[in-house]
Amino acid sequence: MIAASPETGAKRPPIPPRPWTNTRIFGNALMALWIVAGVSLVWYLGTSVASPFFQKYWPKYIDGFLVTLQIVSLSLVLGMILSVPVAFARSSSWKIFSAPAYAFVYFFRGTPLLAQTFLIYYGAGSFRPELEAVGLWGFFREAFNCVIFAFSLNTSAYQAEILRGSVQNVAKGQWEGAAALGLSKPVTFFKIILPQALMVALRPYGNEIILMIKGSAIASIVTIYDIMGETRRAYSRSYDFQAYIWAAVIYLMIVETLRRIWDKIEDRLTRHLKR
């Protein structure tokens, strides 16, 4: 270590210049490309803020945003409620419970969300007499309800796996320690196991929310006017490509903001685990 000594006044040797290797040239070229793309995008969107397209359609995008928000939040909450019994059944040692739960999870994780949505939205029509008999036809007639139904089932399968995985990840000694202290099983589960499990599950839950936001674009295919639906309508009316660019900007902003907020929350909640 060569430091400037106060007596002699000798200076630290200069840092050798970083050579312009091929990698560095290439990296800078790529960055230049991104910067040019970013600046031209900002310039394009900036100049088109006053354009007739933006003037005409920005309230639509806000409506779409609210619909997307509704779909995502409703499905996530309903899915979370449904995921608890599924996760319990799935980790049960009784085959009558675990086998159907496994089939449920396997089906909803193994098939595309689009196919599930179609199955429920169009498929409900096949059971119209039966549904009318039980008075549920009014529910399944609305595309919005079908989408919520399909998305909730889909996310509940994923959330059940997250919940089950994180509960199983808690060390066995935690159960044994609680039993040694004379705590009952439910108390152990809710006061000792679940808090630790949820800490581990934070990241996958965050990913699931983001996946749901991205997946909710599928709702636009079955006539829901969420962000994507409004975008497609705006494009089909104006043939202006900026419709899709605005949608991309909105989705990226939502996902990035959410990711950052989630990172902050995770950082805060796991601060006792950091050394």
Next chain:
Amino acid sequence: MNEALTLLSFGEQGWGDTIALGVMITVALAICTLPFGLILGFLIALAKNSTEPSLKLAANIYTTIFRGLPELLTLFLVYFGVQIGIQQGLKLLGFDVYFEVNSFVAGMVALALVFSSYASEAFLSAFRGIPQGQYEGGYALGLSRYQTMTLVILPQLIRLALPALSNLWLILLKETSLVSVIGLADLIRESGIAARVTKEPFLFFGLACLIYLVLAMISSAGLSRVERWSKRGEASR
């Protein structure tokens, strides 16, 4: 029950052959996307793993964009964007023709973009699992950087990245369903046509779901064989 079987049979009255064609397209799209996605993903992982900050940042911007956009939107961006871009380009050159992008190719490009950004994360975490000594050992034997990468690092990398990549393959297989929206005659689209004509939507979409499940099962079986093959070096002692 018999009616359903007739509808699903092959030949004149049934929709079996139409749906089989759809399955072929679905599988073909996924298989054609895979190599591009893997290679692009590997290159991006290399960029993220490099010591050059500008290269790292450029690669991270790429993944942020394509992991943040809904796959459906990426698909539309590619499908309409490329179409408009080429049309504008041709107009500049003096040709005023209508140009339409093939939906198979557009789907391939869009899915490869999404796949590669996720695959790069899988490769990156695999890179982190390989100790520095492996590189040093390669150089000490007089191998060039390229040789070290292909002969020493890559074989270990594949083994480490395989579980994550198998997952991505299953996701890719499901995402191909989105390409039906831009008119590719894949499994979902063919089932939709059959459902509309026969007025039996539950039967045909249910069948489509089951076919996706079967495809996933076949892939899982295949992938677990590949995994066993990749681990043949670490046989029990």
